[in-house]
Amino acid sequence: MLYVLQTIPGLGQLAWREVEAAIPGDSERPGPRLLGLKAVPGRDDIVMIDHRGGPRPLLKLRVSEDVFAIAARGFKIAYDDRGLRQIHAAVRGSEAVQDALNAWRKATGSQKQNGTFRVIARVVGTQRFMRRDVGRAVADAVRDGWPGRWLPVEDDSDIEIWATLIESELICAVRLSDASMRKREKIKHLPASLRPALAAAMVHLTYPSAGDVFLDPMAGAGTLLLERAAAGPFAEMHGGDINGDALSAMQTNLRGTRGEVSLSRWDARKLPLDDGEVDKVAVNLPFGKQIADETLIPSLYRGVLSEIARVMRPGGRLVVLAGKTGVLESARYGAARVLRPLERHRVIVLGQAATIHEYVREAGPARRYAEPPPVRPQDDDDDDYPA
Numbered sequence: 131m132l133y134v135l136q137t138i139p140g141l142g143q144l145a146w147r148e149v150e151a152a153i154p155g156d157s158e159r160p161g162p163r164l165l166g167l168k169a170v171p172g173r174d175d176i177v178m179i180d181h182r183g184g185p186r187p188l189l190k191l192r193v194s195e196d197v198f199a200i201a202a203r204g205f206k207i208a209y210d211d212r213g214l215r216q217i218h219a220a221v222r223g224s225e226a227v228q229d230a231l232n233a234w235r236k237a238t239g240s241q242k243q244n245g246t247f248r249v250i251a252r253v254v255g256t257q258r259f260m261r262r263d264v265g266r267a268v269a270d271a272v273r274d275g276w277p278g279r280w281l282p283v284e285d286d287s288d289i290e291i292w293a294t295l296i297e298s299e300l301i302c303a304v305r306l307s308d309a310s311m312r313k314r315e316k317i318k319h320l321p322a323s324l325r326p327a328l329a330a331a332m333v334h335l336t337y338p339s340a341g342d343v344f345l346d347p348m349a350g351a352g353t354l355l356l357e358r359a360a361a362g363p364f365a366e367m368h369g370g371d372i373n374g375d376a377l378s379a380m381q382t383n384l385r386g387t388r389g390e391v392s393l394s395r396w397d398a399r400k401l402p403l404d405d406g407e408v409d410k411v412a413v414n415l416p417f418g419k420q421i422a423d424e425t426l427i428p429s430l431y432r433g434v435l436s437e438i439a440r441v442m443r444p445g446g447r448l449v450v451l452a453g454k455t456g457v458l459e460s461a462r463y464g465a466a467r468v469l470r471p472l473e474r475h476r477v478i479v480l481g482q483a484a485t486i487h488e489y490v491r492e493a494g495p496a497r498r499y500a501e502p503p504p505v506r507p508q509d510d511d512d513d514d515y516p517a
Contacts, residue, residue: 132179132181133179133181133198135177136177159183192360195311195325198307199229199303201304203226203301204299214263220300221302227276234306246287253294254294254295255298269282290305314326332449337447340362341364343408355367355380363389364389368392368408370396398433399430401437405496414450428457428461431452435465436465444493451485452485453484472488
């Protein structure tokens, strides 16, 4: 059966890595197979997979934000009005429709054979028709040809059908997930916190293991900590923030988390941790509106990276989300050269470009950076990169 996973722009490859790790194959049933990665620019990455199992394991993924069962595909869709007729024919006559509806019933527990639907249409390319025309062609095909009686509505439908036309290829899919997969709302939320899928991707890049001593030195409301807890057992987890409201939210959100968890109010440039105490670090470095004076950002980065290098064991892994690669690398070169850069992953968050950076801590001395200038915290949490 063919499925679509949808995630934040730039995370498609990492979403597929999670699938490989979370749903391995065996001698009786092969694991999922990647069919392709596509993008709706500025909106989503689309991961197309062939998965022989049911949808429930896919709904437990954390780097993906939505799961769909493919009901129809179309190829070589014309760019003029002929394309609309091709779309209608592909959706109405697809042999995959019944399987997609069955997957929807398994995922939702619904037994409905009839009901309401709405179409979300998206178009990427230079077609001569409009997005609403694609939506109308798909809606007519569903109403006229799908098994059962399905009536189109504007909102509050039983089924959502997403029709994505990327140049000349159509992907029509039934949504299996609901808002809880995307939001995974914390008990206490602060403005502009990291989206959980982005935090999950960063945690995944630390390669979680049961022996981890994990740190987020600028944890805000605790999104990265929550995702690390969800990733599996750990030895210790440390989180802190300079903002008192953020610490309060963090404590509320992490309440009930199993394991040894220590949460503190601190300045990330003066961590109350011993040299080499941690081995996994993930952090969202603030920038722009998050501090009062943007000219202080280079010094802030140098101070934070210096402390991370000091408290990390050689061989430890660091994952950083930052807005400007040049500023981050300049800070690392000036204050924490023992952090060796590895892969980078460019992402788009609410229309803004950012990069996830991977580092490994090499052997060598690391000292506290020189006394940093004060940075006045804002009311927002310090994991506030707009997400």
